[in-house]
Amino acid sequence: MTGSDPGSDPGRNRSGNVGCTLLLGGSFDPVHAGHVALGSTFMALLGASELRVIPTVPWQKSALVATPAQRADMAELAFRGQPYRVVVDRREIERGHASYTVETLRELRAELGDDAPLCFLIGADQLARLDTWRDWRALFALAHLCVAARPGFSLDGPGIPAAVAAEFAARRAPPEQLCSQPAGLTCIAAELAMDISSTRIRTALEERHGEEDAGEDGKDHRHNTGGPIPGVLPPLVLDYIEQHKLYKKYN
Numbered sequence: 097m098t099g100s101d102p103g104s105d106p107g108r109n110r111s112g113n114v115g116c117t118l119l120l121g122g123s124f125d126p127v128h129a130g131h132v133a134l135g136s137t138f139m140a141l142l143g144a145s146e147l148r149v150i151p152t153v154p155w156q157k158s159a160l161v162a163t164p165a166q167r168a169d170m171a172e173l174a175f176r177g178q179p180y181r182v183v184v185d186r187r188e189i190e191r192g193h194a195s196y197t198v199e200t201l202r203e204l205r206a207e208l209g210d211d212a213p214l215c216f217l218i219g220a221d222q223l224a225r226l227d228t229w230r231d232w233r234a235l236f237a238l239a240h241l242c243v244a245a246r247p248g249f250s251l252d253g254p255g256i257p258a259a260v261a262a263e264f265a266a267r268r269a270p271p272e273q274l275c276s277q278p279a280g281l282t283c284i285a286a287e288l289a290m291d292i293s294s295t296r297i298r299t300a301l302e303e304r305h306g307e308e309d310a311g312e313d314g315k316d317h318r319h320n321t322g323g324p325i326p327g328v329l330p331p332l333v334l335d336y337i338e339q340h341k342l343y344k345k346y347n
């Protein structure tokens with residue numbers, strides 16, 4: 097586990113209560129500006145003391161491109177320099193098998209104690225699929241659930257399974273309430289509008305490299321030309337992708 101920008105006392109939040117930890121799990125293949133915005137938005141909204149970023153080995157997604165260690169390294173780079181405490185927690189990629197969030201939350205609850213506020217962050221795409229998660233109803237006894245808007249996905253209406261919508265609505269609370277109790281509430285950041293996805297970034301990078309490779313002067317054009325995606329990838333992550341020759345069709 098590694099941290100960056102320890103900031104002030106990680107054991108306490110702004111109100112001086114027991115530390116309030118936000119959890120951002122993801123495949124991060126690669127991590128992008130939407131993930132950073134998701135973490136930053138809720139850090140500000142909730143007044144939390146720490147963001148714990150948890151790269152996963154997902155059971156619902158096949159064939160990731162970068163290795164687990166590379167995805168964790170990129171997560172560290174993406175959040176470097178944020179004005180709040182960030183810890184990249186590698187437990188899920190060290191488990192040796194695909195992870196269920198409920199398992200991770202049980203571990204964290206045992207480590208951090210019954211009183212520690214824990215808030216799991218997701219985007220609207222995962223809200224629409226929450227009822228496919230392992231033991232999803234058990235999540236609320238372990239953590240709060242915070243959902244951010246995402247272009248192309250709705251936060252309510254027919255896209256959200258009825259059982260999820262009902263559970264979510266019954267637990268809805270003002271954001272400032274979440275850090276004063278351990279688990280069981282939900283909140284929404286409806287204003288996030290980052291139209292970014294890892295899949296689209298991988299496709300854009302593959303296409304860019306394909307075009308560079310097609311030079312007719314016999315020279316190797318496979319280098320970083322500044323990228324077709326400024327603002328979408330944190331600069332240190334783009335550098336890492338180039339150095340490790342990730343997301344190239346011809347690898």
Ligand SMILES: Nc1ncnc2c1ncn2[C@@H]1O[C@H](COP(=O)(O)OP(=O)(O)OP(=O)(O)O)[C@@H](O)[C@H]1O
Pocket residue numbers: 121122123124125130131134217218219220221222244245246247288290291292293294295296
């Ligand atoms: N642009 C975004 N806005 C809000 N939430 C996002 C955004 N991108 C990802 N998330 C959320 O971040 C978490 C991790 O996402 P993940 O690593 O799967 O990236 P992704 O962009 O969703 O990947 P892919 O496009 O390959 O499905 C998920 O909860 C997801 O909903």
Ligand SMILES: O=C(O)c1ccc[n+]([C@@H]2O[C@H](COP(=O)([O-])O)[C@@H](O)[C@H]2O)c1
Pocket residue numbers: 120121122123124150152154156157195196197198222228229230
């Ligand atoms: O626990 C589950 O069954 C489950 C199913 C799908 C996704 N998740 C978690 O949701 C987070 C985002 O997942 P993903 O696939 O969008 O990268 C990540 O922490 C996953 O472990 C968890």
